[in-house]
Amino acid sequence: MALGRFLLKRGIQGVLVVWGVVTAVFLLRFITPGDPVTFVAPLDASAELRAQIAAELGLDQPLYVQYADYIVGLLRGDMGYSYLRGTEASTIVLARVPATVELAVAATVVAVVIAIPLGVISATRRREPADYGATLFSLVGISTPNFWLGIMLILVLSVNFGLFPTSRRPIGLFETVAFLVTVENGLAAPMDVGAFLDGMRTWLWHIALPAVTLGTYFTALITRLTRSGMIEELGQPYVRAARAKGLPESLIQYKHALQNTLIPIVTVLGLQLGTLIGGAVITEAVFSWPGLGTLVINSINVRDWPLIQGSLIVIGTGFVLINIFVDALYAYLNPRVVH
């Protein structure tokens, strides 16, 4: 079965990638200044106290021993304990995953819903106002700093006009859906639709501004890629043949030209989605969105290595999964690869 073999091969490669990421982090620890104990012990701690804390955290052993222990631990699913918090790194990191995924997907949806029609319009109406407008919008979108947009949105839309909450994520999508599908002692609890709708509204209202902030760069990039892709596709001979068949222009644009344009865009989309998992630091900070990005930055600032390693494992796995999904989607969209 081609798909089975494909997934197996990519799965193994995925494990290698994640292993590569963890090993890279350990290598970097050789040269990274700053000692985690500085943040666990008080600044004026005595040398013995520092030594004790270092021993307790296992930092007194040489790095390769720590590496070996870490990998063995990993195999047992144990990501070690956060230096600063004393709790399992895995619980801290995994608690952040839903928020990150929600924001990344929301930003992508915002981008796709806005960018693709915009790209198509500016491609089909070249050198008309729509084209100039879309081009300038996408260029400004690409070069707007995230935090600037975020803070301005909060100041204007939330504080001045009170249209949106300023920040925070009171409820996750998962909990909202759970209202519908909770199973209590074996049998499905009665669906609490009211709570679900209420939860959904709160979630949507809170994710709106962060998704737009994070999605803007994304939107601009996809608009430009869609535009240049569409221009190229509309120039292909099969489009003229389709017109010869009398097909309506919108069908030609969306079903024929756009689908072929999207094939290369899907890979870029996948990669961008990947970077959003660990990369949405600034948006998460501005909107107090408990995602992986801020966790990584805060852990790096205090050299909390188990948390850094845990986050990178999750980010790496996310990357691998998205890449596999993107390649599979690429094959589905592009028959020449599979058939």
Add this chain to the structure above:
Amino acid sequence: MTDLLRVRDLSTRFFTEEGQINAVENVSFTVEAGSVLGVVGESGSGKSVTGLSLIDLVESPGKITSGEIWYNNADLAERVEGDQPEAVDGDFVDLRRLSAAERRSLRGSAFSMIFQDPMSSFNPSITVGEQIAEAAEVQRRASANPRSTRSRTQGYGLGKMLLDGVLPDRSYTSEESWDRAVELLERVGIPDPAERAEEYPHQFSGGMLQRAMIAQALAGDPDLLVADEPTTALDVTIQAQILDLLADLQETMEMSVVLITHNLGVIARVADRVSVMYAGEVVERGTLRDVFDDPVHPYTKGLLGSVPDIDQPGERLEPIPGNVPDLVDANMPDRCYFADRCPKAMTDCLTRPPEYEVSDGHRARCVLAEREYSEADAVPDERLAGPTDDGAGPNDGSRAPDESTAPDAEVSDD
């Protein structure tokens, strides 16, 4: 034989950076119902653009600047008479006066077109069956409610496409048009059409795909099929099969065909009437016998002269010296465009020749139709070295024979 199509003084021009290119220049011809009109000429003679102009597929920077295309369609005439009386003459309707939307509605139903390279004429990521079914679907929806062009172009937006992406890709096409597609594939002689319909273009051979393209063109049961070099990209044996298929389809479906090619052999085999095009103009037209057996225009003779005759295998071929002009309006001389390459160029040729009638239906745009050639009136070469010679074209004016691009009358795939 009633006429299906009467083209009067059709001109199509391209407004590019290099200047205005007169691709088609006051072309007139008629297509009889149920007959095959061969349009022949070297590449760059404007024959493809003529084809495209017929079904209104000339894209920017090209535009049809003048001329009328009278299409014999009784109920269309009746329908159009209401709001555009001047566009109707008896059963004939001048397509140029119709709105773009109405012209588009004729594409696929009244006229359809097939192209030279089948592989690039199909969307690589959609199955062949689906693409043919699409053509059928457009017609089905059109016939379902002829009134509104809107229904035919009923919106297919992003939402629909996303839905399409999720559902199997038959959502635009109905079950019925899918069956029609399979039936068409069978009609054009493609073995086990149901399975082949599920396959993608790159899984078809060149010949098979050309058949599929023909099937697609027949989806709307058109009155006229424009075929632009349909066989050029195929090897000889397949070419013959395709020509037979075209001939057979043409009879069974009472369909007229405009066959555009540079290959005289193909014309000889299939065409009932012939139009010879040179530099955007129809220099000679008439029945196959008129043009092939009794050619008047030196260019037609030159073309025929460069075709090996099976009966006289040893005969030396006579190539036509010089090159086709580059049709840039500023460079076009105000005389017979062929004069500088014409062995029988005379002073009379220095003015634009009208179209003389040689015999009933046989016309030629050359003075020789009226008078005999006489040495006395011959025109020395340098006088003819008009603007065409120093044009930006690759030729440097010298007419060394070996340089001439003899029309490859050979039936060979290039």
Add this chain to the structure above:
Amino acid sequence: MSREDSDVNRRTYLKYVGGTAATVGLAGCSEGGGDGEDGSDGGDGEDGSDGEDGEDGEELPEPETREEHLQRANLRINQRAPWIFLNRQYSVYGIASRLDWDARRDERIEAQAISVTEGEPSVTITQSSMDSGLDPHDHRETPTDNIVVQAHDGVLGRNADGDIIDALATDYERLEEGRVRFEIRDGVTFHNGDELQPSDIAYSVNRVVDEEVGITSPQNDQLAGVTGAEVVDGGVEVTSDGINPIVFSLFASYCKVVQQDWIESRESSAINSDMNGTGPFQVVEYEQDVEIVYETYEDYWGDAPEIDELTIRAASESSTRVSQLLAGETDLIVNVPPQEVSRVRDEDSTEVTAVPSTRVVFNAMRYDVEPFSSVEFRQALNYAIDLDSIIENILQGFADATGQPTLEGFVGYNGEVDPYPQDIEQAEQLVEDSGHADAEITLETPVGRYLRDVEIAQAVASQIDELSNVSCEVEQRDFASLAGEVTSGNIEDMPHFYLLGWGNTTFDASQTIIPLLTSDGALSSYREDEEIDELMADSQNLPGEN
């Protein structure tokens, strides 16, 4: 706001500090007479500060009490200028007008002291970060402290002005050198309903100071000098090595009491995600890194808090915190940056309260490296700085200039010592005297660690650069690596000239001077100054007033 008129109320302010005799002790400030003082000391506005000349320890009378030792140490430090003394920053809070609450000096927020004049009795507090785990003995950050304190009590406590008050101990006395005794309040219950036992208190103290008990707590330096605790006929006796004069003020600020078997029956993750203390609020809901929700604990031993429900959240971006307050999504926010103050005050439903914090910001200079080894050069740098313009323009007035490591209102603060005035000629003169003319120095600063840290560093560097014979540049450093070098323990690894901030919530000079300015201080950049070492050692062996 010139310095002169505020001088008066500084005296009156002194009486607020717990029990210290408002000694104006030191006999008058001597004029000049330091060795090597040849240039005219015509600083502008002679306002009696005696800090501008060199060694002059001899004339002053020997200090007797602990307080006098500390004050003398501060005077010497001012004169020898191991730092560029910058400023003490204020804690600036934004609160909803419906709230009635007084900010505390030790940056602690005790919800018990919050009352609501209108609206529901439920309050939300937004800090700049959440806790690093709920184990009361396993952290060192203010945000975590503010979360833990709501649900726990100490043996002693402090009121808003910093005075020591009883808490779980009803009475405390000093038995003999190195041993003190606490009588324990009875009828106190933990949130899980169990009675408070004296053994719990002894266990809590030992858990902090003794790494065999429970964890290696990073707070053991907070109970500096304490060696252990034991239950003795119904009370708890705490032993220290040496007289440990400030032991009571340590127990007033630190060491929360936990229940021994609740802790011992759980492993670290469980301890870090729930709380079982004796405090006025008990935990109802805790979502790590997001928020914690409390309800009032009915059978609280003290007077019940006025609000029923308390929620603590976090937003790292200061403008987001302010926006949340203005949008009514929260009632109290910490660390309102100066430039956002007017935005909060303009809104009628919100207001700003500020209080001098226990944090001082300074530029440390390594004593053992050129050109900072020369006293004159260090003094020159102090004269180069215009402290008031930094406070006015960068901190919008929310800070006080400092001339010594100990803050006003602390035990050991020397009222006689004033901050260095800006005096360019004197500075340039001193640079010449130091023999390090045309020195090129680099000020290393963390970014975003302290309020306006980079801007203060740039201002300082630019003002030093104004001197004709010194050039100074700023280099940004990531805090982790800078702190790593500063706390490395040996002087060679420490940076030469760097910006640092230091908080000391014990209201006692020793907890700043010992770690930063004595020979064996953990992160001291100024060693081998016997006089200061001696003064500090003596002060540790004299009984404090309280």
Add this chain to the structure above:
Amino acid sequence: MISPRTLRNLRSELSRSLLAKLGIAILAVILFTALFAPLLAPHDPTNQNLDNANIPPLGFTATENQTSSEMVDGEVQIVEEEVVVNTTTAHPLGTDSLGRDVLSRTMFGARTSLLVGLFGTSIAVVLGVTVGITAGYYGGRIDDALMRFADVMLAFPSLVLAIALIGLWGQASLRIPDPLVAFGIASSEMPETIVLPGTVIVVVALVNWVWFARVARGEALSVRDQEYVKAARSMGGSDLHVILRHVLPNSLTPILVLATIQIAAIILLESSLSFLGFSGAQLSWGFDIAQGRQYLSSSWWIATVPGLAIVAAVVGINLIGDWLRDALDPGIEGQGGAP
């Protein structure tokens, strides 16, 4: 490479496209300002004047309410005077929190940011294209290995890299003496050296090369199966020759498009690294935006002016990118019914 036909295309495309002219104009202004900043800037960008801090740009009034606090018997009273901060023509675009002229800083900032953008992108392009083409051209195991390595790099947050590298070789800022000031053409109070954050440039390149690798690989894959490449190889053309002659030129257009987009991302990345204290440069758009971030709600212009500068630069670069692409790739345009 630049055939007469391309030049003609470039000219014709330029004459026709309004946006292309706009792009060239913008970039010309920015480059001119960057080159002659010491002559053009009204003030020394590093010159602080704390007394006139936070002056708004001309045309904007800011009633700065100078808050100051008074210690009244132990209580801190906040005294707020309405101080109308009048704009001055000396500082047309206002001053920042340390009283430095925003216009001068933005002019000088152009140098650093453009150089960071330029160097960063070119290193990323060189690295990315080499890896991408090798992977795409040779395929198989090499392709997998390189692409998985790319995944590891993508998964790595730029910050971890930044800290490690800075730990390794410090800020490594390159100090280039400014010729204008050195030769006395510009006034001597202007900063003598241009400071380039060496480490940041490397970090930025290391984070961004993967995008170029992906695009180059895609192009190499599609070109590899073309007949003319097979023909070239069959004629014994060395792989390198084939790559340089056929694969590289072909992938130039998409790389160009991506480069113009990535420059924006790179300049913004420098800004976030500055915010977290990792950029050696203290005179760049990124640094000023980072500094101005905290003042967005009061002195919004500190961050907005350099932000607009970035937008202008990116718009200019991208419009020129479009112009080049449309001109170099006429295939897109001339597909219509050519004769």
